[in-house]
Amino acid sequence: MTFSLQLFQFILSGLTTGSTYALIAIGFSLIHNATGIVNFAQGEFVMLGGMFMVTFYSVLELPMVIAFFLTVFSVAAVGLLLERGPIRQARSKEILILVMITVGASIFIKGLTMIFWGKNPMTLPPFSGEAPLILLEAAIMPQSIWIFGITVCVVVALNYFFKRTMMGKAMRAVAASRRSAMLTGIPVGRMILLSFTLSGALGAVAGIILTPITTTSYDVGVMLGLKGFSAAILGGYGSMPGAVLGGLLLGVLESLASGLISSEYKDALAFLILLMVLFFKPSGVLGKGKLRQV
Amino acid sequence: MEKKNKIYLLIYAFIILILPIFLSNNYYLMVLNVAALNIIVVIGLNLLTGYAGQISLGHAAFFGLGAYLSAIFTAAFHFPVWPTMMIAMFITGIVAYVIAIPTLKLEGHYLVMATLGFNVIVYIIMIQLDSVTGGPSGFAGIPRLQIGGFIFNSDRRIYYLFWAVSFGVLLLSLNLIRSRVGRALAALSHNEIAAKCSGIDTETYKINIFVISAVLTSLAGSLYAHYITFISPGTFSIFYSIQVVTMVLVGGMGSLWGSIFGAVLLTLLPEFLHSVKEYNVLIYGLVLMVIMVFFPQGLFPGILEVFGQRKKGER
Numbered sequence: 001m002t003f004s005l006q007l008f009q010f011i012l013s014g015l016t017t018g019s020t021y022a023l024i025a026i027g028f029s030l031i032h033n034a035t036g037i038v039n040f041a042q043g044e045f046v047m048l049g050g051m052f053m054v055t056f057y058s059v060l061e062l063p064m065v066i067a068f069f070l071t072v073f074s075v076a077a078v079g080l081l082l083e084r085g086p087i088r089q090a091r092s093k094e095i096l097i098l099v100m101i102t103v104g105a106s107i108f109i110k111g112l113t114m115i116f117w118g119k120n121p122m123t124l125p126p127f128s129g130e131a132p133l134i135l136l137e138a139a140i141m142p143q144s145i146w147i148f149g150i151t152v153c154v155v156v157a158l159n160y161f162f163k164r165t166m167m168g169k170a171m172r173a174v175a176a177s178r179r180s181a182m183l184t185g186i187p188v189g190r191m192i193l194l195s196f197t198l199s200g201a202l203g204a205v206a207g208i209i210l211t212p213i214t215t216t217s218y219d220v221g222v223m224l225g226l227k228g229f230s231a232a233i234l235g236g237y238g239s240m241p242g243a244v245l246g247g248l249l250l251g252v253l254e255s256l257a258s259g260l261i262s263s264e265y266k267d268a269l270a271f272l273i274l275l276m277v278l279f280f281k282p283s284g285v286l287g288k289g290k291l292r293q294v
Numbered sequence: 295m296e297k298k299n300k301i302y303l304l305i306y307a308f309i310i311l312i313l314p315i316f317l318s319n320n321y322y323l324m325v326l327n328v329a330a331l332n333i334i335v336v337i338g339l340n341l342l343t344g345y346a347g348q349i350s351l352g353h354a355a356f357f358g359l360g361a362y363l364s365a366i367f368t369a370a371f372h373f374p375v376w377p378t379m380m381i382a383m384f385i386t387g388i389v390a391y392v393i394a395i396p397t398l399k400l401e402g403h404y405l406v407m408a409t410l411g412f413n414v415i416v417y418i419i420m421i422q423l424d425s426v427t428g429g430p431s432g433f434a435g436i437p438r439l440q441i442g443g444f445i446f447n448s449d450r451r452i453y454y455l456f457w458a459v460s461f462g463v464l465l466l467s468l469n470l471i472r473s474r475v476g477r478a479l480a481a482l483s484h485n486e487i488a489a490k491c492s493g494i495d496t497e498t499y500k501i502n503i504f505v506i507s508a509v510l511t512s513l514a515g516s517l518y519a520h521y522i523t524f525i526s527p528g529t530f531s532i533f534y535s536i537q538v539v540t541m542v543l544v545g546g547m548g549s550l551w552g553s554i555f556g557a558v559l560l561t562l563l564p565e566f567l568h569s570v571k572e573y574n575v576l577i578y579g580l581v582l583m584v585i586m587v588f589f590p591q592g593l594f595p596g597i598l599e600v601f602g603q604r605k606k607g608e609r
Contacts, residue, residue: 038403086583092590096349099403100543103351104583107536111576222532226411264422271411278396278404 009138010259011252016144016213018251019151020046023206024228025235025243026158027199032238033175034195037098041082041106043225044113045200048075049207050216051113054122064127072204078109079200083193106221113218121217124208147209154205155244162240171195175238223267230274236284245286299468302551306464310457314450323449327521329561330456331514334463336541336557337550338510341467343539344548345476346503347483348398351535352409355416356508358530359386360515362420362427365436365525370426375439379516383509390508394501405504413532420527432526439520452521459517463510467550479503483548533575540582546592555594 024046031039052074056067086101127146132139162168173181174191182188206224207216214220227250232238235246250270258266277284317323335353342348363382367373373381397408420427427433439446439455446452470476481489482496490496519525537560545556564574589596 038407040406086587090587090590094590095401095403096347096406097586097590099406100349100539101583101586103406103536103539104579104581104586106579107575108579108583111573111579114575115573222410223414226407226414229407230411265418268415268418271408271415274411275393275396275408278400278408282396282400282404 005137006259007256008136010255012135012138012140012144014252014255015248016141016147016251017210017255018231018248019147020206020210020224020247021227021231021250022244022247023151023154023202024224025232025247026155026240027202027206028229028232029238029240029243030171030195030199030202032232034171034192035087035098037095037102038229039196039199040099040102040225041109041221042199042203042228043221043223044106044109045075045079045203045221046207046210046224046228047113047216047218047221048078048109049204050124050211050220051117051122051207051218052204053124053208053211054216055117058122058124068208071208072201075204075207076197076201079196079198079203080193082200083196087192087196088189106225110218110221117218119218121215122211123215124211126212141213143209143212147213150205150209154202158240167194227270230270230277233274233277233282233284236286239284239286242284242286246284249285303465303468306554307461310461314453320449323453325562325565327449327452327456328518329558330453330460331518331521332538332541332557332561333460333554334514334517335511335538336545336553337460337463337467338507338514339538340542340545340547340550340553341470341479342503342507343542344546345471345479345483346500347486348405348500348504349539350409350504350507351406351532351539352393352411352413352416353508353511353538354530354532354534355409355413356386356390356511357515357518357534358416358420358525358527359389360512361519361525361530362433362515363512364516365433365519366426368520369433369436375437375520379513382516383512386512387505387509390505391501394504398500398504399497410532410535413530413535417527417531420530428526430527432524434524436519436523436525438523439517446521456517456521459513464550464554471550475499475502533578536578536582540578540585542592543582543585544593546595549592549595552592552594556592 024042027042027045028039031037031042049071052071053067056062056070057064060067062070082102082105086105087098090098090101126141126143128142130141132141133145134140160168162172170181170186171191171194173184173186174188178188181191210216210224228247231246231250232243233246234250235242235244250273253273254266254269257269313326314323317326335357339350339353342350360379360382363385364375364378367378367381368375393408393412394405397405421430424430439452444451446455471479478489478494478499481492481494482499486496518529538557541556541560542553543556544560545552545554585593585596591599
């Protein structure tokens with residue numbers, strides 16, 4: 001195999017995992033824009049996506065499409081419960097307190113998953129066979145195409161939602177300014193609830209499409225969450241195109257680093273990038289520097 | 295206030311001194327020794343959380359850095375134990391400083407994420423760098439502590455050493471928060487912008503307190519390594535970071551006495567509840583969530599407040 005072909009292969013596989021990072025990063029951005037907090041349970045949503053799908057599809061043997069939507073609904077419901085329960089009931093609305101609540105929720109979900117699903121790693125069969133396709137001499141797993149395709153669909157649908165529908169516009173208004181959104185009669189509370197629910201759904205999608213490649217277990221949430229967060233920071237925190245770009249970029253960098261340098265420290269790279277971005281350009285690749293008002 | 299603290303300190307020292315007389319079982323002593331180390335970590339973390347308003351989810355990594363640096367230098371290179379501990383604290387301090395510079399300039403939750411990520415990285419390195427760290431199977435044969443010819447080879451000897459150190463850390467911290475630095479930190483946690491406007495260099499203070507907190511944690515880690523003489527990566531996973539944060543929150547942000555209460559309670563409790571060890575993760579998550587939702591200032595102060603209100607109501 002020539003070097004350039006190898007490189008092409010690494011980039012392809014990087015784009016595949018990068019797509020799921022992008023979905024996780026969008027989830028982070030949605031909640032950040034609505035509430036200003038970092039949702040530490042985001043990675044747990046992804047883990048739950050894989051777990052529910054295993055149950056619905058492999059254990060209960062429901063048809064794939066039904067299992068897919070049931071999973072998305074279930075995890076969206078978890079996101080909804082997280083907002084309706086702890087986040088809304090919180091006595092203090094200080095950001096750091098809310099962030100710690102999501103940390104607690106994340107460990108709690110992890111603990112519950114361990115009890116219900118056990119500690120063993122689980123996997124899903126690929127959506128359509130395992131015979132690799134050949135694209136420009138590089139081999140692609142069909143699952144990679146599914147991942148890429150579904151991510152594109154989700155991003156396009158979200159784009160439509162935020163640009164064209166009333167509810168999406170209302171969410172953007174809340175992100176721009178909570179107070180002025182409230183003054184124009186937008187139900188801010190409901191928009192926050194919606195952002196958690198949507199994040200849950202996005203996490204579920206990421207978990208479902210990723211599990212056939214990476215397998216899942218009760219403790220993968222932290223790592224996935226961390227990578228999604230790094231991707232969001234890399235692209236510019238809170239920005240949708242930034243989240244997508246950051247996710248893909250992180251996926252490719254990670255794949256190149258593990259292919260060309262060392263695969264053992266692959267997981268360390270995301271954090272290194274995170275620190276570098278915070279060091280040199282905290283607003284991210286696509287972010288604009290923002291002034292803090294006093 | 296100062297007089298009250300002095301009385302508390304005397305009572306506290308007295309309890310520490312006489313407690314081992316009633317404990318014949320070495321197991322209880324061992325649990326208490328671990329509690330003393332946790333107190334050091336929790337006090338350090340509370341300086342950061344309660345006084346600078348920042349939360350770190352990476353203290354297990356600093357604890358691990360202290361432990362592994364001490365272990366590697368003393369066991370593999372035969373460095374003397376006590377100076378090595380200082381070196382470990384110094385290196386950990388520098389690492390903390392490097393993390394603190396970019397993240398503490400930003401809002402609080404960046405530090406939470408960055409420290410969490412740092413913890414994951416350190417954990418990966420501990421496992422992957424097995425030629426140095428022993429990998430997942432751990433690092434054995436760490437020398438015991440000794441002063442002159444006196445070796446700390448029993449739980450009882452260690453008890454007095456560790457509790458003396460943790461008492462010293464408490465004294466230093468109580469003094470620190472009553473100093474100019476402490477008042478600056480209090481102002482900063484109350485309202486950062488107001489503090490800045492009154493001439494407090496909030497960034498430097500935040501970075502410094504983060505480094506101090508990491509150094510104290512490194513000290514506890516070194517002591518742990520020389521006490522147990524065997525360390526493995528599992529001890530230094532994120533779960534420990536979350537445990538110590540929960541201890542701070544149980545005791546109350548900004549209350550050093552509360553920290554002691556939180557650390558001792560949450561160290562002893564799991565030992566008495568052996569049957570639920572499987573649910574440890576679940577319980578910690580739930581406790582953390584419930585405290586943050588209902589008692590954002592911490593469980594201990596929250597309960598005291600509830601009692602206070604009830605008394606007022608009765609009158």
